[in-house]
Amino acid sequence: MVEVNLFDAAFIMSLLAAMLRLSVPIVFTGIGEVIAERAGVVNIGIEGVMLLGAFSATYVAYFTGDAWLGVLIAIIIGILSGYIHGVIAITFKGDQIVSGVGMNMFAYGFTAAWLIIIWGELAAGNSPDVPRIPQISLPLPGAFSSISPFIFLMVLTAVASYYILYKTKFGLRLRSIGENPAAADVAGINVYRIQFIATIIGAVLAAVGGAYLAVDWNSMFVRYMTAGRGFIALATVVFSNWNPLLVLVGGLLFGFADGLQMRLAPALGVGFPPQFLQMVPYVLTLIVVTGAIGRAKPPAAVGKPYEKE
Amino acid sequence: MSSSLAADMQNIQKTYRDGTVALKGVNFNVREGEIHALIGENGAGKTTLMKILYGLLKPTAGKILIKGKEVNFRNPSDAIKNGVGMVQQHFALVPDFTVVENIVLGSEPCKQRVVIDYKSAVEAIKKLSGETGLHVDPESRVEGLPVGVQQRVEILKMLYRGAMTLILDEPTSVLSPIEVEDFFKILKGLRDKGRTIIFVTHKLKEALQISHRITVMRAGRVTGVVNSEGSTPQILANMMVGREVELKLEKKPVTIGEPLLEVEDLWVRSDKGLFAVKGLNFTVRRGEIFGVAGVEGNGQTELVESLTGLRKVEKGRVKVNGKDVTNAPPNELTRVGVAHIPEDRHKRGLILDFDLAENLILGSQSNAPFGTRFNMSLGTIYDYAQEAIGKFSIVAPSEKVRVKYLSGGNQQRVVVARELGRNPDFIVAAQPTRGLDVAATEYVRTILLKMREGRKAVLLISSDLDEILQLSDRVAVIYEGTFVDVRKPEELTEEKIGLMMGGVKPDS
């Protein structure tokens, strides 16, 4: 058992660095879902999309030796997944929740199976090592000496999304669809097209979040590696009141809890059960969703397929 | 006012896919710079016609000319490009957005084609407000605004896009009398600045007050176009209501008994929070059919819901058979002997995916003889359904058919069978023959008369005047939440009712 001083500078530094790293997939996926839901489309299949993004990035990185190329391919996979969900939810006006469940199940099965198909029996638990995204070295001590470019990308995405949603023409129209699609329709806006775009953007961001997990945070694909982060991202969406900048905050919060739980358990001694700390994100979500901390106000028409009268 | 036409609609027909004919060859034109009122009852076709002019609907046949040029609107954007704007009765606003966001939605002024230039938008809006008198705070959120201000936002939306011809659908229905006066001043101002206004309404006095010409529609046709100068409410009511008389049913004399329903000072709110029913007082006695006539949206729905346990009574009392049932839940009202034929049988009256028998026992599923709390006697239920089919002349393949496959008339018979099967003392019938064919209509009316003969009581709410006049022992006309008057049907002519429905109490 290692005695760790909780207020040791190195400990805090490593915790903060972990917080940043662990928040990335959640923030990307969360922002993507905010965009989709702001246009009225719910996609609970983002957990599966993350997984597919992670897997495709690993695959490409393994065979080409280029991790960034892997991310690019993950983006394409995201476009495909978003398109499929869009067809089911928007074109066919099918059940958005069920479609998400199907996507998740497919992704779980597909990725686990293809691990073995590509890399053989021994890879059942995880793929071999693949090239990692080159980290950026900073003139800072300890845990911050090298940092992933995705941290910057994450912040950039949050700021850009906020700007686009609230300052641009496209953003205004997108938000109007999520609130009152009939009003948007009458104003001459192409509701279905924008919903499709929003859904695809959401899936692309989720795929990127997943890709990060595989070729940056880690350097391999591990079976079921998303471990429910897609659902935590869903929680962050509610927590952030559908605001991309607050998704950043929420993601950092969950990342902090995650990082803490990993370090705290050994710090407090072998006896302390980590499960309670691991529960924190989920309990937090419950509290938020039931409006115990202020009423989170979703887009008024979210989840309802729009039918032109 | 010029004599050139801002809009000219020629021989417009509109038939829906299921066969309903909404417009039967309508000719309608508006002169430039004119304020033109379009009046008619519910179902006359005025909103349908205007939706066509605004590009929301496509006519099945006919021509539309805007300023002499023939046009073919595929959607409202086309209409707006041609200078035609419409403010619908139910606003198309995004509550969460601010006024300026709502106004620019779809026509956003942009810097570099991407970023919205709110500053110039706000300036443009302020300029418009100054010109027209439609004052709004561009930064405020629409959700919290009073309805009258929201309406201004809707109008500004159209003006911002350069609409020169404005269609306003029942604009004063959301305004108080003082606001109406201000509103008319604004309309006159708009007209002075060269705009043309089409004013759709059922309120006769207002139409006469504000417009230059009036077009009257009835049952999908235009029955007349008059100059308001020299016209009177009586003339308009005549043209609006007409003289179509359907089957005259026989009404036997019945002795009126003790009060069954007593309503005292009833106040009920609408969904928007304003009072829709404002202090109604009335009594319905045994052997009576009490009819409530009026254009929809004057409080009927809220009245019915408050009497059937589905909407809160804010103030006042409701008594059935002497027992106070104010705000009692639906099943208690059923126990006390109140039955309800709801106005939208698909939404409220039936469960379309349930079969006939299952719908028949809705509400009684755990009562004898259909069952106990833990078990339903399917045999009894289906036998009962078979009997009901015969007794109520329901045309259905079997008692196991899902009611969504039945025709409207037969669906209504199922509702009637269910409600009457409980042997109620009192029926609230809301628009009971809406959408029904002649045979079904006669059937339902006969049933109501039978209730009356059986010394039960009926509260009949209907926008079908013939129905009201034929069936009721007393008629009340509801307008903006109160009864304009309560008369015996013999004392009423159709013109008088038309007046009352438009808010005017006749002198005699």
Next chain:
Amino acid sequence: MAKEEPKSQPPLRERKIDLSMLTQSLLAVALGFIAGGIMIAAAGYSPVVAYAVLLKGAFGDVDSIAETLAQATPLIFTGLGVAVAFLEGCFNIGAEGQLFIGAFLAFLGGYLVAMPAPIHIPFVIFMGIIGGAGWALLPAILKVKRGAHEVVTTIMMNWIAMLLTSYLTLYHFLEPTASIPETPIINSSAVLPIIVPRTGLSASFLVALICVFVVYYMLKRMPLGYEIRAVGLNPTAAEYGGIAVSKVWVMGMLISGALCGIGGAGVTLGTYRRFVDRFSPGYGFDAIAVALIGRNNPIGALLAAIFIGALYSGSVYMRLITHMPKELVMAIEGIIILFAAVPEANRLIRKAIEHWKFWRAR
């Protein structure tokens, strides 16, 4: 919109015959298999061989059938549970969590208490009911009182349940000699015996069959079942008809949870005779497939559960013979669900809007 046409539009006069429920499911399954076949081919295997081996593995001999039914058993319970929830218009994605809690409480009942078998077995099953229903209670109340969407709340409850039972197993009830985290065996008086020797098929299958009939009876013959269906189809009309919608809704959720709880109890009492940490390979999500394919019908759920059970048990044999990873079967299941998400779109929207309007007005 100020409609001047009769409010009750009659699109149903068109006498359109709904594509029969069975056909819809078969269609989704067929399409799923075709797409799956393409996927299998892409992996370098022959779809025909794969499916043939799958079939043989699932139904080839008595033992195989028994294994299939054993795999199907938890799915029957959770599928019934999710079906009941769907019928009342509720998305119970929390079957997994309710399963875990039910399983653990059944373990406690079987381990800590000693009773003669005829009393013990109903007792532990009852513990499963309490566990599952209790775990569904919180999301139900949160929805009815605070409008919290049950999809998010039930998913969260899943994770909390898994972590909670994990903790209890690892820190309070750990079997020291075991190689995986699990509890000691329950008392033999609480065990549901194996009914086909050398297989995993225990008497919990019989309990599952009983549940199918109980749910069938409830839906068809009990006022509660009637009310649940009414609330799911048209909550406004149900309220008009005097049904206490919120109460019925919560009741439905509790029943749904209870069924999943019994499912968990069945696993503890029959399959493992103990509580195994994280034992569920995703029964809660399979339950959704079962309910969908079975069209929310108890008998349909039974058949669908056997179908999915066949997929899983067959996939083990398939793995043995063709070396195809059995997870591919899960992927095919996912594709089937995707196809099943689009049955009669029209009806779904109408229903969804009705439901949304109804809950919005609360």
